[in-house]
Every structure is written in C-alpha cells, then in structure tokens.
Amino acid sequence: MDTFLQQFINGLSLGAIYALIALGYTMVYGVLRLINFAHGDVYMLGAFAGFYLANALNMDAHPSVLGTIAVTMGAMAICAAIGVLIERLAYRPVRHHSRLTSLITAIGVSLLLEYGGQVVFGATPRFFPQMIRSQTYSLGGVQITNQALMIIVVSVILMFGLQFIVHHTKIGKAMRAVSFNLPVARLMGINTDFVIAFTFALGSALAAVGGVLVALSIPRIDPLMGLMTGLKAFVAAVLGGIGNIPGAMLGGMLIGLMETWISATAYSTFRDAVAFAVLIVILLLRPAGILGSSVTEKV
C-alpha cells in the first residue's frame, strides 16, 4: 500500500510540472490558436536562468528559502521578457499567414532555443545547486521530500492565481475577449497586441517557475530538456481541454500519474509513449478534452 501511495506522490510531483507548463500552452492557444512549440524551451530557459542566478548568489554554499524565492522571481522576469520577445519577433509577423506557417515558425523558434542553448550554455548537462537542503519526511511508509511538496503546493497556488487573473480582472476579461474573437475584440477598443504580449509573458513566467522547481528535485539540466517535457505538457493541455485552465492542471496531473504508473510496471521504457497514446485516444474519443467544450466549425 505504501508503495502505491509513494508512487502517487511521485506522480503528483511529476504532474505538477506538466501542469505548470500546460497552463502556458493552454493560454496561448486560447488566445491565438497557436501551438507554441517553443514553450517547452522557455521552461528550459527558466531552469538555466535559475541555474546562473543561483550560482551567482552562491547558493550551493548558502542555501536559503529567501534566496530561492529571489532566484525564482528572477527567472520568471527573464522568461516573461523572452516570451514577449519571441511573440514580437517571430509570431507577430506571421500572424496573418496560414496556421501552418505559424506552426512551422513555432517549431523553428523551438529549435533555435534548443540549439542556441547548446551553443550558449554548452551541450554538457549541468547540475543545479541545492538551493534548499533536501529533507525527506516520512509519513507511514511514504517518503516525501520537501521539494516534491513544494512543487505540488506552488503549482496549485499558481493555478488559483491564474484563474483569478483570468476571471476576475480587467486584463483577464480582455484575454477572454481576444480568445473569442480577435478582430471584434479590437473593434471593441481592446489593445490586442498588448493583451497577446501579456498572455505570453504570463505563460512564460509560469513555465519559468516550473523550470526552477523541477531543477530543485531533478538537478540535471541540459538545453534539450524542454523538448520532451514540453510535448507532454502540450498533451496534458489537450487532455484537459485546450483553452481551459483547470483543465490544464487536471491534464498535467493525470499525465504525471499515468507516466509514473507505467514506469512502475515492467514497461518503464514505454514511459514516453504513454502521453502520446493518451493524446490519440482523447482526440479520437473526445477532442474537446475532459473539461473543454466543443466548438462547431462554421463554413
């Protein structure tokens, strides 16, 4: 039984990371109908930004909670800026082109970030310094580290925060308007360019938090780490219902749990395929996702 609980905790902390990244995917897709392939790589940049900041603050020798918060804030700011930059330079020029062109551009940006990362950071994996000394708590037969706990708690808090922003603030209302109908939103006087930039900034900041949090518990970071994780987070967003924020959270947790469950069986090397198998099943059976709603296409 405690093995089951342990795996449940493992799955939740893995899923929380997917959820954080999925939130960004779902928001950008909701607003722009664009699958931002580069989002997973923003997560990677968040981890690296955190890495450099943590080393600058010499956190290996002086771990502290305050320092961790500072590093996280720093990474969030850097990634928000990067997100806005990407949108402005790469996505805005192709916004009026076909969806295909935007998709290919997104893939291009993703590759650029990955290989650019390899040039700038080096292709050799780095190990994140321990910003918070690892503590393992024992509850019954279950071991949970303080990092895993933090990941789960922080992502839930952020999800609630995001929900608040989207449903109870003016900018959130603007975001929702743009996601319904961009040209009409502009007619209503909304500065759509600003709203879109804001969406990217927000999503990227969330991905950065994911990057720093995960680097705490899985200390190995390398420029290609965003590729697979990003794809799975995208699947999580689709699973929960693309454009739906609680859906992204739910999707992320579910993918994390399923992946952990598969890893725990003899088929652990099929782990990567789980997310995609889930994707295919969902798209065939319920394309709108668990919490999403169907949209009829008008001719």
Next chain:
Amino acid sequence: MSLARKLLVVVVTLAALLALNDVFEYGVGDFQINPYYARIINLIGINITLAVSLNLINGLAGQFSIGHAGFMAVGGYTATYLTVYHGRQIAGWFGAGVTNPLGASIVMVPSLLAGAAAAALAGLLVGIPSLRLKGDYLAIVTLGFSEIIRVIILNIPAVGGATGFTDAIPITNFFWIFSMAVLTIVITRNIAMSTFGRALFAIRSDEIAAEAMGINTTRYKVMAFVISAALAGVAGGLSGQLFANPLNPQNLNFVKSIEVIVMIVLGGIGSITGAVLGATTLTILPEALRSFDQQFPGLRMVIYALLLILLMIFRPQGLLGRREFTWAWLRPGKGSRKGVGRGFQ
C-alpha cells in the same frame, strides 16, 4: 508517350544508373570517388525520396503530417530485419552470397518491398483515425503516432532496441538509392497529373467544399498517406542498410520529421522540384557548415533554425512556391515562363 517509348526511357535510365553505380562504388582505374563525398551523395538520394514522399501529403494534399520519421522507421526496420534474418537464405536461392554485389541487389528487392508494405500498413493504421482531424490536431496526432512507433522499436531487442540496428548488412548502394529516388519522383508526378491528384488539390484548397462536391476526402487522404508512408519506408530501408548508418530510434524522432519538413518548406510545399532542391541543399548545408562547427559547436543547427524562421516570415512559399522545373526552361529561346507554365496551381 507510347508504351515502347516509355519502356525505352526506363531501360536507358536504369542502364545509366547502373553505369554510374559502377563508377561510384568501384572507381575507374586509379581514381575513386572520395568516400566522404560519396556518402553525402548517397544521403542526398535518400533525403530526396523522403522529401518527395512527404510532399505528397503535406504539399499535394495539403495536410500537415509531422510523423514521417515513424514511417521511415517502420519500413526501415522491417526491411533490415528481413535482410539480417533471411537475407542469406534468399540470396542462397539464387546461388549468391549476401555480401557480393549481385546477391546484395537480389536481397534488396524483397527487403524494400517488405519495408514498403509494412510502412504502408502503418500509414493505413495511422491515417484512418487521424485524417478525421484537421490542421494542428492532425499534426500533433501524427507526431504522437511517430513517437509511439519509436518507443515500441526501442523495446524490441531483436532489432537492436535502444542501441540501434547495428547488425544490418550494408547492401545499399548508389543504384538502389537513386533508382528509388527517381521512382518516387515519377510516382508523385504521375499522381499529381491524374484525377487522383486533382482530387488532392481540391482537398488542399478547401476540404469542406471538396466534400460538398462529392469527393470522398477521407478515402483520397488515406490513399495519399499510405503511398507516402510506403515510400518513406523504402527510404528507411535504404538508409538503415547503408554502410555505417544503422537505424536508431533516437534518430528517427520528431526532430528527424522536422528536418524533412524543412526540406520541403525550403523548396516550396507543393513543388516536387522544390522538394528535390530542398533535400539536396539541406543535406549539403550541415556538412558544409561542419568546419564552422569546429570553432562554434552547435552553431550550424542554430543557423538551420534561423533559416526556418526567416523563411516563414519572409518567404513562406519557399524557393519555388508551387512551381515545377520543366524542360521548357532548358529549351533555347523560350526563356523563363514565370508562375503559370506547367506548375500545378
């Protein structure tokens, strides 16, 4: 062209390829082709097959598939499996060894056929459920299938699993690579000029209107998918049995599919000549940049990515758009006929 004329062209082409193959593999007297360049030329041929076959779906039919690496994998592994485990037997029926050139070519035929068939089957299995979806979703589902295929192969020890199919017997040579490349081009071109092709263009232009016009869109899309997959499988079989180029699930992934997409995007989605040009350019480019790579490792992939982005921003139709290379361009006096000509508009 009359049947006799067509037959003559086929025979002459094959003879020419065989002659070239002889020079390529064995050299002439004291001269040989530098092995490094030879390898690049072989890779160009394989990439041409990949690009032109992908163009059938992405270009002619206007669907967005990013799972081409998966079909290459299925076909490649099946073909190589056949050669490795039954090649000697098959060659033996004809009284040849599998490593001597004649035996190798004899084994190549069933090997590639098996690869094509397996990949075609995969194309069917992937196509039928997926082609109900549109645009972005189709792209992601094809990606998903490709990754699932890759992970499955990773777990099959008989074909080398995670370390790759290193037991492959190197029976691929210039002749087979380029005859398959020519075959792919011919097949795609013939499809483009037929009613099948016309249906695909209709689907590409406006799928709902095409459906309303009575075209069975699902059927045509699946057919295109299956043919494209089969040809990708052939490319896989050729690639995996090239000397020192074993199939490896780590290489037949999402990034590989993207590389093929960049080839057709560069050349112009919808243009067969464009696909050939794109494939050639993008095989040579990374090699040419290799010396660059020594000083700044990884820079060549960055240039690759930048190229893609800039291409999408400034010239999304690629080098040739939808135009094709026609013999008219060579005819003295006729000059260039821009745009209209024989392009498939």
Next chain:
Amino acid sequence: MKLHRFAVLAAASVLALSVGCERRPGTTEQSATGEILVGMYGSMTGDGASFGRSSVEGAQLAIEEINNAGGLLGGRKIRLLVEDDQSRPEEASNAVTKMITQDKVVAVLGEVASRRTLAAAPVSQKYKIPMITPSSTNERVTQVGDYVFRVCFIDPFQGEVLAKFAYNDLKARKVAVLKDIQQDYSVGLTESIQKTFTALGGQVLDPVSYSSGDSDFRAILTQVRAQKPDAIFAPGYYPEAAIILRQARELGMTMPILGGDGWVGDALKNGREALKNSFISNHYSGDNPDPVVQNFKKAYRAKFNREPDSIAALGYDSAKVLADSITRAASTDGAKLRDAIAAADVPGVTGRLKMNADRNVDKPAVIEELQFVNGDVKYVYRTTINPN
C-alpha cells in the same frame, strides 16, 4: 529535343561526380617524413563530456612526453588530431570516417563509451587503420575485427568482479539491477553481473530499465524498494548514477549501491552525501604507491591542474601502446602497425598491457568506495581482484 535533355542531365551528373574524384589511397606514396598524424575521437560535449576530456588529456600528456623525448621513427613528432563526437554514435562514425579518409591519420584512439566505439570501429576495420580504445569494456568491441584493440579489461570480467564483491564482501544475497538500455556497456555489464551472482548462489531480481538522459528515477526506485534488495547494482554512466544515488537515498533506501567504471566522471560529485555506501569497480587506484602511478599523477596535475581519473590514465596508456607499436613496427603502415600492436607488451600506468589473442588485455580490477569530501568525490581503495 530528347538528346538535348539527356546531354544536360549527363553533363550535370558527370560534373557532380567529378567533384568528388580523387586518387585511390595506396596509389600515392606514403609520406615518410614530417609529423605522424594520430586521430582521437571522444565526447567533448554532451552527456559523455567528462569521458572525452579525461581520455584526450591523458593521451595528450603521453604524446607530449614522447615528443619531448625525441619523437618516433628518427625524430618525427606525433600530432594528435581530436574530433568531438558530441556523445552521439553516428557522429562517432562520421568523425572517424573523416579522420581516416580526409585527414589520413595512421591510427585512431578512442572512444570511451562502448556504444560509440561500436559505431566507429567498423569504419576503422574497413579502411584497415588500427584503432585502440582506451576504456570501452563491452566484449563486442574487439570482435568487430582484427584492427580493433583495447587496453582495458572487458565487462565479463568486470561483472564478475562486482558480483563477487557484493556477495563475498558485502554479504548481499538478493540484489536489484538498474540498467541503461541505451548503452551497450550497461546492458553487457548487467548480463555479466547476473550470470556471476546467480552462479554464486545469490538472487538477482528482474533488471529494471532506464535510458541515458533520464533524470527521474523515483518511480522505478520505488518499485525496487518494495522488493527489499540487500544491494543495488547501477552499471550505467555517471550523469544518471549521480541522480539515482540521490533519489534512492531520498526514498529512504540506505543499502549499498554499486557501479562500474562508467561512474567515473566529474558530474558524479552531484550525488553529494548520497555517495556514502556506494562502491565501484575501476581500472586503477590513484592511491597505488607505485612510482609509475604517482609520476603520472604528478605530471597530469602539473599540466591540467586537476586530479587524473582512471579514464585519463587509460587514455595515457593507449597512446603509449600506440607509440611503442609504431617504434617496433618501424613504420606507420596500417598492416605493419596492426601486427605490432597485436604483439604489444608495455608497462602502463594501469598495469601490464600485454595484448592477448582477442586483442584485449588481462588486467586486474580494483574496488573503490566512494565518499563525498570537500565538494568532490573521493575514491577510496578497497581491494584488488585479479583475473583467473
């Protein structure tokens, strides 16, 4: 019209092919003077970067010593050409192809990871240029052909060493194995460990698989924990080893964890306190008081400003064997050099390097215990195990 088209096509293809035309090697004379060019390929970037760096530095040290002592074949200096394979097998075979066909090296040194050596060795064999691998331990490497040699022990022996140590010294009776299915090294070593441990009377649980590049082992470790093994084998490479150690200890698993020479890498230090109660089999011990070892360490420290690891020592030894063979062959001709290497018997830093009939070397292995001291890994010598 038809003629016109074919003329164009024909001209185009001839032009394309003639670009690549060159004289066959062997029809031009071998250069008998000037530098001796030796190629070395390794992972200078990527997951295996520590391996590449160590092995290349070891070789460079050896070559510098030889050149300073007057060079080979009457004063000719050796030049080492280094190519990065980015920790990828296809790059390994491309790099070796280039070094042999473009740069015309007389011999190749490399690689450390068996998987990459297995990708490149066929190229060396095809072109009949001798290859010496400093530390690829997978059995199949030298089976590729008679032009492929190694200066280290092989995994069937290493697995035996580890299994015997766990059974006899640590008194383990039930063990779990975590194997990296992407690496021939890990798969081969796992098989060897299983065979020996079972033959000794112990129980080996079904091996659990992971992939190079994985960073989350908690799910599989939790399953292993439930089976309550006395010890765990993790015969993979150092980046994953560091994380496996950490995550295992976080899950409350305190039993001994053992690994092979693949753990020897700079990133291992990220295992931090989790390194306690772990052991590895290795090629040599830096604690060995033998002057050969100590002199090597001193020279390495002076040149590279850090402690050499066993991979560097093997890189050094591989270069020494090559140089010695060139001298005995009195030539750089591929076939003659090959025969000379096959008869090599050189005293190396890692032991006596006498080439046996399988082109391997019969050497003892050491077991070392790992500790985390002053922010780095400390290898503490435990015992030596000789080949039968």
